[in-house]
Amino acid sequence: MSGGPALVLRERKPQGTQVVLGPGLAVGGPAFIVMAGPCAVEDAAQIRDAAAAVAAAGCPVLRGGAFKPRTSPYSFQGLGAPGVRLLLDAAATHGLAVVTEVLEAGDLPALEGVALLQIGARNMQNFALLKALGRLRRPVLLKRGPAATLEEWLLAAEYLLDGGNDQVILCERGVRSFEPSTRNTLDLSAVVLAKQRTHLPVIVDPSHATGLRELVVPLSLAAAAAGADGLLVEVHPHPAEALSDGAQALLPGDLEDLMFRLPGVLAAVGREIWRPALRRRAVAR
Numbered sequence: 188m189s190g191g192p193a194l195v196l197r198e199r200k201p202q203g204t205q206v207v208l209g210p211g212l213a214v215g216g217p218a219f220i221v222m223a224g225p226c227a228v229e230d231a232a233q234i235r236d237a238a239a240a241v242a243a244a245g246c247p248v249l250r251g252g253a254f255k256p257r258t259s260p261y262s263f264q265g266l267g268a269p270g271v272r273l274l275l276d277a278a279a280t281h282g283l284a285v286v287t288e289v290l291e292a293g294d295l296p297a298l299e300g301v302a303l304l305q306i307g308a309r310n311m312q313n314f315a316l317l318k319a320l321g322r323l324r325r326p327v328l329l330k331r332g333p334a335a336t337l338e339e340w341l342l343a344a345e346y347l348l349d350g351g352n353d354q355v356i357l358c359e360r361g362v363r364s365f366e367p368s369t370r371n372t373l374d375l376s377a378v379v380l381a382k383q384r385t386h387l388p389v390i391v392d393p394s395h396a397t398g399l400r401e402l403v404v405p406l407s408l409a410a411a412a413a414g415a416d417g418l419l420v421e422v423h424p425h426p427a428e429a430l431s432d433g434a435q436a437l438l439p440g441d442l443e444d445l446m447f448r449l450p451g452v453l454a455a456v457g458r459e460i461w462r463p464a465l466r467r468r469a470v471a472r
C-alpha cells in the first residue's frame with residue numbers, strides 16, 4: 188500500500204455513492220439537498236421556529252449543534268443531550284431529517300435518531316473519532332479541516348471507509364487564507380476536485396466559509412453551479428439574538444429566496460432541487 192487514498196477513489200465506484208438519509212432522501216443522487224438550521228440549538232422556541240422556517244422553504248434536513256466545538260471556552264458550549272432531543276422533536280413535527288455534530292464517541296448514545304452525524308472541521312483528523320464512526324453503519328458528514336489539503340481530507344474519509352462505513356458525505360466549509368474580509372475562503376476548486384477524484388457526495392457550507400450573511404446566497408448558487416450535491420446553511424429565526432454565528436445566519440426570508448433561485452442554476456448544470464414529492468413517492472412504494 189502506498190498510503191494514499193484508495194477506497195474513496197472514483198475508479199472504485201464510477202457510478203458514485205448515494206448516502207441515504209431517509210425515504211426518498213439521498214445525497215449524491217440527482218436531487219440537490221439543502222440542509223439548513225441554526226448554528227446551535229438554543230432553546231425549544233428557537234429550534235421550533237427554525238424547523239418551521241426550514242420546512243416552509245422546502246428543505247428536507249434540519250441542522251443544529253448540541254455538542255458545540257467553540258474556539259473559546261467562555262462561549263456558549265451547546266445544550267448537549269437535551270439539545271439533541273429538542274432538535275429531533277422540532278424536526279419530527281415537520282418530517283425533517285436531522286444533521287448534528289458528534290464531538291466524541293461518547294456522545295453517540297445521545298445521538299440515536301440523528302440521520303447524519305457531523306464530524307466538524309476541527310475534528311477532521313481526530314483519528315479515534317474517525318475509527319469509531321467507521322465502525323458504525325450510519326451516514327457521516329465529514330467537514331474539511333480549516334487547513335487540510337485535499338489529500339488529507341480524502342485520507343480522513345478513507346479512515347471511515349476502511350472501517351467499513353461507506354455512507355460518507357464530504358463538506359467543504361472554507362479554508363484559512365491570508366484574506367481577512369471573510370471568516371474563511373471557500374475553496375470551490377476542492378469541491379470539483381473531490382467530485383472528480385472520489386465517488387463520495389460533496390456538499391458546501393457557505394456559512395462557515397464566509398462568516399457573512401450577505402455572501403451566503405451568492406456562494407450557495409456558485410456551489411450548485413460547480414457541481415456540489417447540496418448545501419449546509421445556517422439560518423436563525425432571530426440572528427441578532429443568536430448565541431453563536433449570528434452574523435452568518437440567514438433570515439428565514441433569505442432561505443426562501445435561496446430556494447427560489449437554486450432551481451434555475453441547477454437546471455443549467457443538469458440537476459434538480461429535492462422536492463417533497465420524492466419522499467411521498469418513496470413512502471407510497
Ligand code: PEP
Pocket residue numbers: 226252256288306307308309330360392395
Ligand atoms: C458547524 O457546522 O456547526 C461547525 C461548527 O462548523 P465547522 O466545523 O465547519 O467549523
Ligand code: MN
Pocket residue numbers: 226227395421431432
Ligand atoms: Mn456555526
